[in-house]
Amino acid sequence: MIITKKKEFKDIVDVVGKGPVFIAGCSECATICHTGGEEEILEMKNALIDKKIEVTGSILLEPACHLLNDKRLFRQHKKELERANKILVLACGNGVQTVSEISKDWDVISGTDTLFLGEIKRANDFEKRCQMCGECFVDTFEGLCPVSRCPKSMLNGPCGGSKNGKCEVDSELDCIWILIYNSLKEKDELHRLNELRDCKDWSKSLKMRRTL
Amino acid sequence: MTYRSNLERVLSDGKFAVTVEIGPPKGCDPNKIKEKAKIVNGWADAFNITDNQTAVVRMSSFASCCILKKMKMEPVMQITCRDRNRIALQSDILGAAAIGVKNILCLTGDHQSFGNHPGAKGVYDIDSVQLIHILRNMRDNGIFQSGDKILAGNPDVFIGAAANPYADPYELRVDRLEKKIAAGADFIQTQSVFNVEKFSLYMDEVCSRGLDDRVHILAGITPLKSVKMTERMRFFVPGVDVPEHIAKKMENAKDPKEEGYNIALELISEIKQIKGVHGIHITALFWEDIIPSLVKDSGLLPRL
Numbered sequence: 001m002i003i004t005k006k007k008e009f010k011d012i013v014d015v016v017g018k019g020p021v022f023i024a025g026c027s028e029c030a031t032i033c034h035t036g037g038e039e040e041i042l043e044m045k046n047a048l049i050d051k052k053i054e055v056t057g058s059i060l061l062e063p064a065c066h067l068l069n070d071k072r073l074f075r076q077h078k079k080e081l082e083r084a085n086k087i088l089v090l091a092c093g094n095g096v097q098t099v100s101e102i103s104k105d106w107d108v109i110s111g112t113d114t115l116f117l118g119e120i121k122r123a124n125d126f127e128k129r130c131q132m133c134g135e136c137f138v139d140t141f142e143g144l145c146p147v148s149r150c151p152k153s154m155l156n157g158p159c160g161g162s163k164n165g166k167c168e169v170d171s172e173l174d175c176i177w178i179l180i181y182n183s184l185k186e187k188d189e190l191h192r193l194n195e196l197r198d199c200k201d202w203s204k205s206l207k208m209r210r211t212l
Numbered sequence: 213m214t215y216r217s218n219l220e221r222v223l224s225d226g227k228f229a230v231t232v233e234i235g236p237p238k239g240c241d242p243n244k245i246k247e248k249a250k251i252v253n254g255w256a257d258a259f260n261i262t263d264n265q266t267a268v269v270r271m272s273s274f275a276s277c278c279i280l281k282k283m284k285m286e287p288v289m290q291i292t293c294r295d296r297n298r299i300a301l302q303s304d305i306l307g308a309a310a311i312g313v314k315n316i317l318c319l320t321g322d323h324q325s326f327g328n329h330p331g332a333k334g335v336y337d338i339d340s341v342q343l344i345h346i347l348r349n350m351r352d353n354g355i356f357q358s359g360d361k362i363l364a365g366n367p368d369v370f371i372g373a374a375a376n377p378y379a380d381p382y383e384l385r386v387d388r389l390e391k392k393i394a395a396g397a398d399f400i401q402t403q404s405v406f407n408v409e410k411f412s413l414y415m416d417e418v419c420s421r422g423l424d425d426r427v428h429i430l431a432g433i434t435p436l437k438s439v440k441m442t443e444r445m446r447f448f449v450p451g452v453d454v455p456e457h458i459a460k461k462m463e464n465a466k467d468p469k470e471e472g473y474n475i476a477l478e479l480i481s482e483i484k485q486i487k488g489v490h491g492i493h494i495t496a497l498f499w500e501d502i503i504p505s506l507v508k509d510s511g512l513l514p515r516l
Contacts, residue, residue, distance in 0.1 A: 168451075
């Protein structure tokens with residue numbers, strides 16, 4: 001899932017200015033992250049009204065990154081949109097841009113910061129899992145990804161900095177290489193770590209448009 | 213037999229080698245590094261020039277090596293994967309070899325979040341093992357990482373790597389050393405040794421696998437300058453193991469500088485006895501002026 005966090009409300013107010021503003025949320029990732037679901041849209045609406053900023057309406061996009069769905073849903077809110085000069089989008093960076101693409105006459109404002117592609121561990125607790133490198137080889141690392149989960153993306157074993165199973169960069173973060181090591185040790189397959197992993201082909205993630 | 217560098221010659225002759233680290237200055241004044249170099253000149257077989265160590269911006273390793281070369285001192289150029297991709301790394305290797313750098317030490321690099329530009333984007337296109345392998349292929353097979361041929365001169369350098377006998381998981385440390393040797397490392401400089409007992413166990417394993425015949429291992433020595441520095445090394449520097457008895461000695465010392473110096477002497481004399489250790493690598497952080505006496509008093513140089 002795409003993990004987002006709310007921007008500071010005062011920063012949003014600074015950009016929204018006097019409004020009037022229309023709010024768009026997202027039914028998928030931002031809903032689950034509690035950054036752009038029904039509740040957060042309502043909360044934002046009330047908070048802006050408290051600041052004497054006119055809110056002309058709101059919508060929950062399904063999901064915000066779907067261009068055709070956005071167009072269809074926006075048509076149903078034509079009047080509310082016409083009265084606004086800004087659209088505040090409570091979705092990931094992709095969602096914001098899809099809205100931008102169909103909203104040339106409005107200033108489109110991002111209400112969240114997009115963090116990473118990650119796992120929901122429990123409510124409001126997320127951890128990065130994927131860098132979208134274009135060439136998945138987690139199967140060779142016990143289903144664990146050192147590209148996205150090691151801050152140095154090391155492919156040939158741990159650096160010298162892990163301590164008590166944690167990463168030197170973040171003491172809350174498990175050293176992914178320790179997890180890989182433990183898993184291989186359990187299977188008595190530690191020898192697999194001796195194989196030299198060649199340099200990664202980063203060009204696999206360079207193509208920015210695909211028709212599959 | 214011809215040797216690529218003085219360091220390779222000393223090690224191949226079976227002599228106990230000494231290398232000393234010189235940290236480039238936080239500025240472009242060449243006199244700063246010349247002054248440091250003058251202090252230690254003649255007191256090591258080669259001099260390590262760090263590459264923006266702890267991710268703090270300093271004069272480049274490459275330029276500092278040029279300055280050392282002009283002073284007729286032999287540098288060990290450190291290069292890290294943190295700030296450069298494979299294109300820049302290979303280009304710098306060619307450039308370094310062109311100006312006569314004969315030893316290159318390949319590192320992944322300290323993470324940028326520890327330095328003075330934590331907002332920097334780390335590169336980490338490749339890791340240290342891959343860098344060692346690339347360098348070996350450039351030197352021995354005349355090919356770049358892409359497989360493209362080198363057209364005008366392979367970099368004929370002595371290849372170095374780092375090893376940490378203390379980091380977790382301990383069981384993997386010798387495997388990782390072996391991997392670096394397989395990738396192409398000719399010599400190894402270890403993390404600073406304070407816990408001799410643990411280092412000795414590590415070296416036993418190294419020797420039992422015959423790795424000491426395949427690579428030259430230089431044990432790291434860092435003289436402790438103060439109680440504060442001891443604490444920092446003990447608790448905040450990742451992968452360093454300062455045992456309690458050493459910390460106590462520093463705490464109880466009337467003159468911590470003198471105590472630190474004596475501890476370093478003791479460590480050197482103990483490490484010299486360990487089978488498979490081929491030399492000492494001294495990193496005296498902001499304390500370069502004690503290196504000549506340390507090297508002399510420990511009997512490392514001049515060689516008898």
